[in-house]
Amino acid sequence: MYVEALNEAIFEEMDRDESVYYMGEDVRASIYGASRGLFEKYGEKRVLDTPLSENGFIGAAVGSSLVGMRPIVETLTSFMWVAMDQIISQAAKMKYMFGGQASLPVTIRAVMSYGGSSAAHHSDRSYPMFMNMPGLKIIAPASPEDVKGLMKTSVRDNDPCIIFEDSNLAGIKGDVPENNDLNEGELLIPFGKGKIIREGSDCTVVGIAGANTHALNAATELEKEGISVEIIDPRTLVPLDKEIILNSVEKTGRLVVVDPAHKVCSAASEIISVVTEEGFWNLQAPPVKIAAEQVHIPFTPALEPLIFPDAEKIINAVKQTIE
Amino acid sequence: MYVEALNEAIFEEMDRDESVYYMGEDVRASIYGASRGLFEKYGEKRVLDTPLSENGFIGAAVGSSLVGMRPIVETLTSFMWVAMDQIISQAAKMKYMFGGQASLPVTIRAVMSYGGSSAAHHSDRSYPMFMNMPGLKIIAPASPEDVKGLMKTSVRDNDPCIIFEDSNLAGIKGDVPENNDLNEGELLIPFGKGKIIREGSDCTVVGIAGANTHALNAATELEKEGISVEIIDPRTLVPLDKEIILNSVEKTGRLVVVDPAHKVCSAASEIISVVTEEGFWNLQAPPVKIAAEQVHIPFTPALEPLIFPDAEKIINAVKQTIE
């Protein structure tokens, strides 16, 4: 399970390296599961419950990372607004501003809890905004294997990493390789390497985070109609594996990007603009963006599902590229 | 002059409506000119010097707007990171979250001071990030006339407006119509209406904020080589005048977008994605994005100019679309 794979990754990294510590609100009680058992094993020096002061404690995590610690900070994407200054002005900018002197091995777990009537204040999916800001690595894992491998890579990376975790995936199942079965003895997934999660030939669908679930469902449906969809999960948005997308579009000639974040200035917009700039002559039809409608997330279950990408929207989009 | 036109707009609106007040750090001393004379005329009840607490006073402005005031808040774009929560969680979301009950006539002057060795902490151009968030109107005026007319419209608008003012334009000259010469007796420019600032037939250049200065210079040079460029200034990014851009591309078949903000998930990416989605068949060549390089703004004048769009880059881009 996604959240268990995450938990495993954190345990492995805390075991491996004493400078890794875990911090956030109520993480000792582990309300959401990812930090389960950490406090019991590592104690109060390495598992810190913080006051409600995201700017303060994320800033403190950043400061500690400058002098040798490797913090993992847990928060919700929606609570990062209060901490923007420390994330942008300090974490993202410090290394460059100081001519490379700073090393910032800080990992932020930014949980996105949309889709379950959390309403506007708790449903943010803000990775496109952070993609606009240089200096941050933006991770968006969509499978248990990826979240484990990318979390481990993040903790070891010397730059600030934000892992946008789609809470709709928290309970999904999927194979995670056993460490014993791996050559290196552990699962480390490099940044900037996308993954073809389904091969196909008629249309390329790029799916981000939880959107891949819908993309896979759509592909299964479309297959019944004889339409073959290739699904690509970039897995990390900064760095972005452009090649895997461009290569796929070269093959299929069609592009649909599925993105649960708001559509304006989105990751989907970015990917479409990259493909049209660099792969224009391969496109046989206009690319289509299926992203969240440009409106806040309403509480009512009568409206919320209309906002987000789903299999039906993807099916229609794919067909549109083919007509 | 740009900053004088802005000052005129503020005076006119404060004269017209008692509920308009002006707030910010050191605005009484008017270090940067836009608030010159306000304190002398309107006094301490309508011109407020604030402590260094952007989240607090922007939030207070928002709160006062809920109960009938129309604040104009002055800040630098780079200082908005500390105030993100009040801008995003409250100003942008409140109206929707409360089912329309809230009215939020608050205007934020967000000055972007890049290009003059301000270094990474003072050079932000963050409008793409705000464009991603529903609920905010994003204004980017590039001429004295536009800044006056759009400021006045913002103050009267009942939604939160952020005016991203390019400080590179602060000293530029340009005609501002006299009120007496106007039918309505004053200058009000509607949101969502772009402007063709130079007509042409070979390539459409969309310029944002200060980028238009370079676009115009590039067009003059290109004309000498017989290349006719049409320059469009959208003036407001939310709402965005898609039609004026799509119509121009229909005519020219080519598109270059020039944007001083960071290129990833930028306004330029958005515009390119919109045109390829909706105007694909009109494009005769791949669109080109000329935006700030994806790196922080270095202090040194030896490197900073390399980051931003300039006439030379635009000239090359236009030629690239035509080859």
Next chain:
Amino acid sequence: MIPKEKQVLMLERMTRIRQFEKALIESQKSGEIVGSLHTYIGQEAVATGACVALNDDDYIAGNHRSHGHPIAKGGDINKAMAEIFGRKDGYCKGKGGSMHLADFSIGILGESGIVASSVPVATGAALASKLKGKNFVSLVFFGDGASNQGACHESMNLAALWNLPVIFVCENNQFAVTTSYRDSVSVDHISDRASAYGMPGVLVDGQDALAMYEATSEAVKRARKGEGPTLIEGLTYRYEDHSLGLASVRRDSSYRTDEEIEEWIKRDPIEILKDNMISQKLITQKDFDDLEKKEIISVEKALNFARNSPFPEPEDLFDDLFTDPIKFA
């Protein structure tokens, strides 16, 4: 003495809150409503004592523990219930839900899901009062956890500096989710921090509605006289866990003991007020039973109102974002 009708009003509203929350717990269990719910049971005296000391045209703003405040201010429980049910007749047409109740028509400027984010907003409403030369007061509820947010510091400094008619009511229910305020606030009492802003800080028994009423009335007086803000800390306790759906938290982590909860239930705010009123011969037990019955019925009605209200239609989705809708690609 606090006038009888005020005391009855408090008893009524506290009982209404209690019954409202109880009904929600049932509806949540039965799956009739979705999303997270933060109940106010145990804390009723804080919001009620505070709000009954205000006028209708005074403002309040609140937080995620969000049903008690609007009901205490006199909000319409039909609309509140319908909102929590996600219906069109809800306060926010179903768009806000449990954490975002608001009624601008009676000064309820809205509950807020982001901790402490209402504090600057309420300060701004007070600023408007001053700038307009009006006499209304603005009061904001926030928790012990919230008090550690920078937004509180900035707002309190602003309010004290500018002598704004704002009342900061910290509802110290002693925990933020599972974190004791002793592990999150570096001084003994949040009200002790008032001196750092040059404003009065009052520690009040938050189980005693009359004490809350009196402290708030004092603060209102100061505010209306232009003497500036007050920080009131109501020491209180929540009976349920942080939010419905998180009930496992108590079992899994020992953030508080059953004994502690039982101790606090012995000081139930409704019982305290009721007993006091009976001993003062303001009401009889029967009066209370009738009052309670009435509130139970009104909550039943609210449930029916909510259940019978339609869900919003797809075409409502884009309304209320801007004053005039903007179309996006």
Next chain:
Amino acid sequence: MIPKEKQVLMLERMTRIRQFEKALIESQKSGEIVGSLHTYIGQEAVATGACVALNDDDYIAGNHRSHGHPIAKGGDINKAMAEIFGRKDGYCKGKGGSMHLADFSIGILGESGIVASSVPVATGAALASKLKGKNFVSLVFFGDGASNQGACHESMNLAALWNLPVIFVCENNQFAVTTSYRDSVSVDHISDRASAYGMPGVLVDGQDALAMYEATSEAVKRARKGEGPTLIEGLTYRYEDHSLGLASVRRDSSYRTDEEIEEWIKRDPIEILKDNMISQKLITQKDFDDLEKKEIISVEKALNFARNSPFPEPEDLFDDLFTDPIKFA
């Protein structure tokens, strides 16, 4: 008594700061350097007294008024000057400039342009000291204006709660640009706010380097013993206007009077320390003159170093963003 060599060190560094800043003013006037510059003249005793009380492996972090802190901590003025000149041999290879000097090799974690943004960072360095079981201390400089930012509140609460070895040094030079601290801080003294966190708050004469040294030494002792943070307010004054290029501000707005400036210049921190040392017979006037001459020469050399250093090359642009460069479209 404070050892003579410490006092000489302070006099040296204060003189170095003064001469460094004077040279910058000239270079700015002549157009040789660009961007904004916030000079430290008048405030030298604050940073110097504080930093001389630290060890080399203790950390400091600072703000936009940014040259005094690193020089006081023993930074290399050649690299500092070259940085302000935007050159490759500067501390940050020219990428940071005046507001972002840093020298991680001697514990200077960097100056910062966003007001108060270093405060959480320095708190985090102190957290690392505690988590690692090390004994180093972290000290952060921020202004009177900065003290009103939420970041200060959050950091002080965290530091007090966790007993972190951090020293908060508020340099109260009485203004934020043109705003008097009396119009921005709602209590008499920023150090009064320490009690709101349960930490000691000390108001120090910021023109007296020895007083700053002693207060800081006391705080360092506490911190190393695991007794937690201290808030020190150094009351001081800046002679120049907020930043070079804003000189018009004083003329246009009457935010302070010439008389006030003159009064403060009479309490010049370098004069105070020098006179004290002479009266204590630790040095003679001639010793001081020699010392000053030496510093003038070292600053001359720094200017030459900076002028002779090359500018960065275009291919340097993308370095230092990430540990390994990422290529974007």
